[in-house]
Amino acid sequence: MPDAERAQSRERTLIHEMRQVLGRMEAALAMIRDSLVITTADGHILWCNQSFERLAASSKLQLLGRPMAATLPLDAQGQPLLPSDLRELGTSAVSSRTVLLSQEPLRALELEWHAFEADRSNPLIFWIRDITDQVSNENLKRRIDLAERLRTESEIRNTRLQEEQLTLAAKVVECPVTGLPNxxxxxxxxxxxxxxxxxxxxxxxxxxxxxxxxxxxxxxxxxxxxxxxxxxxxxxxxxxxxxxxxxxxxxxxxxxxxxxxxxxxxxxxxxxxxxxxxxxxxxxxxxxxxxxxxxxxxxxxxxxxxxxxxxxxxxxxxxxxxxxxxxxxxxxxDTSIDTKVKHTIVLRRRVRQAIDNGELALVFQPIVNLHNGETVGQESLVRIHTPQAPVLSPDEFIPLAERTGMILPVGRWVISEALAHQRWLQDRDQPLLTSINVSPLQLKQEGFADWFLLQASHHGVDLCRTAVEVTEGMFIEQLEHTSHELGRLRSAGVQVYLDDFGTGFSSMSSLAELPIDAVKIDRSFIADFLIDPRKAKVLQSMIALAQDLSLTVIAEGIETESQHQGLLAMGCGLGQGYWFGRPEPAALGPSSSPDGPRARAANASDLAVQA
Amino acid sequence: MEATSSADSTPSIEELQRSDRPFVLVDHAGLVLAINQAFQEAYGWEEKDLLDQPLSMILPEAFQMSHHLGFSRFQATEFSTILAHPLRLKTACRDGSVCVSEHYIVAEKYGDNWLFGATLTPLPEGTQPDA
CATH class of the missing domain: 3.30.70.270 (Reverse transcriptase/Diguanylate cyclase domain)
Structure with missing residues (x-):
């Protein structure tokens, strides 16, 4: 082969190889997501890849020879992304710009271009990236940063406001209602x-x-x-x-x-x-x-x-x-008050604990016929039996329960238990009447009588065998309401006893107006009437008056045979006290014999409970 | 050697060459092997101007780079979107003017090398190239 032919063959082979390489490169560039464009120095398109065809929404054959600026979409403000003559972009070898195509939905591009300075025709190569995701993230991050900054500023503002309020409050030394110093x-x-x-x-x-x-x-x-x-x-x-x-x-x-x-x-x-x-x-x-x-x-x-x-x-x-x-x-x-207050706090805790832990218990003290000593009824009294704890005196915890309102749950428990006991007696054919103490606070509750009757019905109790014991004070405080509630009970068969009679403030004359069935003469009269002739006269008068009004008379606190006989002589028919029987748990049963020895163990703190 | 056409239903290079339309034959390297008389009359080019010269000579400048790369890509991938269907493309004339022509290009492979034949029909002035 002549040299010329050989040289020509080499050239053709080289050209062929170069075309193979160029073809692969072009195919590869067609596949990338970024847009690539080669333009003349003034911006006419010489070549572009498929991504740019998609961006410009035109085929390559349409794009070739056109000014690149005219093939690009406008930005969010309707302005061209590039000048029509790209020579206005300047002479720097590498430049870039970020453009926003739209706000909603967000779409942004980054344009970067290089000049082929070695080429005398100074073509430009453009690289266009869609940076929407990146901008979205940055945008999101900016919004988070903004929210965080606003939150911080708000906190600082709030703190400052609080400080100002405290400062202002510290200056306020007057009560706004009374104008007095605070x-x-x-x-x-x-x-x-x-x-x-x-x-x-x-x-x-x-x-x-x-x-x-x-x-x-x-x-x-x-x-x-x-x-x-x-x-x-x-x-x-x-x-x-x-x-x-x-x-x-x-x-x-x-x-x-x-x-x-x-x-x-x-x-x-x-x-x-x-x-x-x-x-x-x-x-x-x-x-x-x-x-x-x-x-x-x-x-x-x-x-x-x-x-x-x-x-x-x-x-x-x-x-x-x-x-x-x-x-x-x-x-x-004085220093004892500190001790007293601490004691009260402990006491309150024990009462609350007794309510919550079921440490309440009922005891029953017999009410007897003074003529024959026969038990005709029993007064139910509440006690607190806390294991491994000192016995609580009713004198202590009942007033406290009254003051703190804890008497309400205690009272509800007492009524329910006493009625259950009455049913127990009925089932054994024991013709006894059970009396239950009701506290002023309890009686003030709206619908107390209805609640009591519902409980009695629930236990299946014969209402004629029940009585409630109230004090004079209740009539003084709320005569109308108290009379109404007690009237409801009486009309259903429940008897009403006026407890501690003689210690209250009501006059003898008002006794006739009260909705009651019996009076229970306070123990203070019974204790002294044998040695105090004036009290004896008052006692005699009270018994006579009550009898004249057809009220039953029950003497409280009988502790001796002499008192028993003295009351009989005055015409009092019923009584209770340690002479006849101490308050005992229900399991021991009601006493029916006036065996005096129990009176000698009298405990003055065993008061009837204002349940 | 039997030629392999780019598409079985398309006319062969020989058939194109036999037509009376302007015709150009190009080898695998993109060099012009032959042009017919009709081509010379239509575009003013003579054989001495084009034989053994790159085909890009009859393309406007803005199309040359894309032509080389597209031509090369076909060589490398043997896949083309412009073969065997009419295309309205700009053509550079001998006098420097540019006109729009309908190009119909077919490719045939002989051994390892491709041969390209195309008829070019000048279109009336004002005709837009293909979109």
Whole structure:
């Protein structure tokens, strides 16, 4: 083969190989997702891959020779992505730009172009990427960042607001309702007063005043009436103070007086009495007269090292003691009050535990015919039997249960158990009547009588063999409601006993108006009538009056044969007491014989329970 | 050697060559092997201008790169979207003008090498190339 032919053959082979390589490259570039375009220096398309055909929505044959800018979609603002003459893009070798094609749905491209500087015709190669996903993620991230920043800013703003509120609150020393100094104002004044004690010896006293029954007034008449009453009380208390005394309202129904004297004296007590008297004048609301009352706890100190908090705590404890103690409702702090309060807390816990753990138990004390000693009935009484714990005296836990409202669950349990016991007696043909104590709080409950009758029906009890024992106080507080509820019970056959007769405030003349069947003469008359002729006369009168009114008379607390005989001589037919039998658990059965020895083990704390 | 046509139902290169339309024959390297008289009359090119020259000479500049790459891709993949159906494409004339013609291209393989034959029919002025 001549050299020329050989050279030509080599060239053809080389061209063939080059075409193979170029063809593979072109096929590969057709497959990639990014768009590739080669243009002339001014932007006319010389070549593009399939991805660009899709982007431009045209075939390659349509695109070749056209200005690239004209083949691209417009951006989100309707502007061309590239200038029509790409020489305006500048002379840098590599450049790029990101363009937004649309907001909704989001679509974005990144354009990058290179100039073939070695080529004299200066063609450009474009690389176009769809970065929608990337932008979406970035957009999402930006939104999250924005939300996070807003949240942080909001938190900072809230914290600042809270701080400002606290700062503002710290400046507020007045109660908005009464205009009196509030707790903060009081503490400030107490701090000042205690500080003065360092230079000027004297006594600082705190009178902690708590209104009685204020919640009921609020509930009954609404908070606007309650607020008016607080203003009125503030004015009344203020008018009873001496110059230099300070009245404040801690909140709710609590008022506090700060007073200073030169020596430890009875001044604070007298001031407390004066405040109580000033308070108790009737206040008319909605044609009803309210007679406000309050309990007062007093704490005094001459020690400048005493903290306001401690002095206030002591007065508060004394007030707590006053509420639970005497009729005056005034108590001065001493160290025993701390002990008493702790004891009360323990007691309350034990009563609650007894209710929850089923540690309540009933005992029954016989009521006998004084003429023949025959048991005709029995009074049911509640006890708490906590294993491995000291016995709780009913004297302790019943008043506490009354004060705290725990008497309601206790009372419901007592009624249910007593009725069950009555059914037990009926089933054994024992013709005894069971009496059940009902507390004032229980009787105040709407529908009490209906609930009682439902329980009796549930147990299948003959209602003529049941009685409820109530006290005079219930008629004084709510005569109409009490009479209505008891009337419902009586009309169903339940008897009503007036308990502790003689100790209440009702007059003998009002006895005729009460819906009752029997009176139970209080043990205090029975204990003394043999040695106190005046009590004997009163007792005789009570028995005679009750009999004149056709009421049954039952004497309580008979502990001796002499008392038994004395009552018989006065015409009293029924009685109960340790002389005839102590309260015993039901399993022992009711006693039917007046065997005196049990009377010698009398326990004065075994009171009838106001269940 | 028996030729392998790009599509059985399509006319052969020989049949195209026998027609009276402008015809061009190209080898596997893209070099012009022959043109007929009708081609010379229609586009002004003479055999001495084109024989052994790249076919891209009769293509407008903007199409040349794409032609080379597409031609090469067929060599490598033996797959084409332009064969055996009429295409309206721009053609460069000897005088530098460009006109739109209907191209009909077929490919036949002889041994390892492809041979391409095409008829080109000039279309009236103003005719748009294929979309």
């Amino acid at each position: 707790r903060r104002g009081l503490q400030r004044r107490m701090t000042e007063a205690l500080a003065i004690l360092k230079d000027q010896p004297g006594v600082i006293s705190i009178l902690f005043c708590d209104l009685n029954g204020f919640k009921e007034i609020n509930d009954l008449y609404g908070h606007h009436v309650g607020d008016d009453l607080l203003v009125e009380i503030g004015q009344r208390l203020q008018s009873a103070l001496r110059p230099g005394d300070m009245l404040s309202r801690l909140g709710g129904d609590e008022f506090v007086v700060l007073t200073r004297s030169t020596t430890v004296s009875s001044d604070p007590f007298r001031l407390a009495r004066r405040l109580q008297r000033r308070l108790q004048m009737p206040w008319i609301v909605e044609d009803q007269a309210i007679r406000p009352s309050m309990s007062v706890g007093i704490a005094s100190t001459d020690d400048p090292a005493m903290t306001p908090e401690e002095l206030l705590r002591r007065a508060d404890l004394a007030m707590y003691d006053a509420k639970a103690s005497d009729a005056l409702s005034i108590s001065s702090y």
